[in-house]
Amino acid sequence: MTHLGTGTRRRVQLLAAVAAVSTLTALGGCGMLGGTDDGGTPAAGAGQSVAATPEDDPAVAPPAEAPPAAAKIDACALVTKGEAEKLAGTALQDPPEKPEDRDTCTYTGAPNGPTAQVEVYVGDGAKKFLDIDRELGHKFTAISGAGDEAYAEDGTVFVSKGGVWACIRLVRSEDPATYRTALETAARTAAGRL
Template sequence: MTHLATRRSVRLLAAVAALSTLTALGGCGKAGGADDDGAAPAAAASSAPATPDGASAPAGTTDTPPAAVTVDACTLVTKQEAEKLAGTRLEDPLEKPEDRDTCTYTGPVTGPTAQVEVYVGDGAKKFLDIDRELGHELTPISGAGDEAYAEDGTVFVSKGGVWACVRLVRSEDPATYRKALEAVARTAAGRL
């Protein structure tokens, strides 16, 4: 097996592991920790602070800061920017109002093979953590948010504690797209 084929196999395994982790975590990236049906998790409901007389405070009156502003992943990288990055026409992302922390632009079924994936929030940070655990070579990107890294086919950026990830799937050598991915990281950081 060639070095490039081995790296692709490792990347595929990492992607499968990341997807499995994201699936297992369920709604971790959703604002306010709401379940799929919009209800707050049971543990969160029982964590209301007590009033001075020992009774529970009314719902929605906690001492914890409000949930971070939710960023729509499709606004971090527009379809036009995704097409420029991939160097080909891409399909519109599927609309999922309940899932704004991911956005995927896919190539047409007639080809070429192309996909741009955008993740924001806990899922993006988990993707980075998994790649670090797998020993992926991460190169810092200057001028992109508070913290940013690039690896073959993927960039990670953080601003104000919010992480985003942009992943490009193409059949060519990932180095071909490195500068374009770094530019997209800077653009996405400016929108976080």
């Protein structure tokens, strides 16, 4: 009895499987699998895949309808320029012109003013921002009364309502604790607009 090495045995098994599939494919292409109804024409359904339907098998669920597309929310509508200026405590510039339904909005400080910027994100980008900060080990506190769930960290708040996430980030050179209450108020306002 000849002993084959493990590698040789696997190659032989693979070649046997390929040969079997090739044979079945050839037989199916010749009409020998699935039968024919008159000696030359394939029988109805020959060579076709048959999928179970709910009528055939109650364990097969009907295909779910795709959920309706969520309405796009313009990030600049979540925090207006006036609200951003109140949050930052200084005058800010208009955000760059972008099409409606934008998922980011940035109000920057005046070139000759103090360092200030308010960034607003809505949708997947806001959720990704939160996920990354969690992975980095940032400290979060829950915000009450804002959407389905809301969290604050230094200089940033995150809020979710109906599965849609929004993020508001304030950049100032002062201690972030100075702006904590204003950021939480902005989170509650944004949640009401989601």
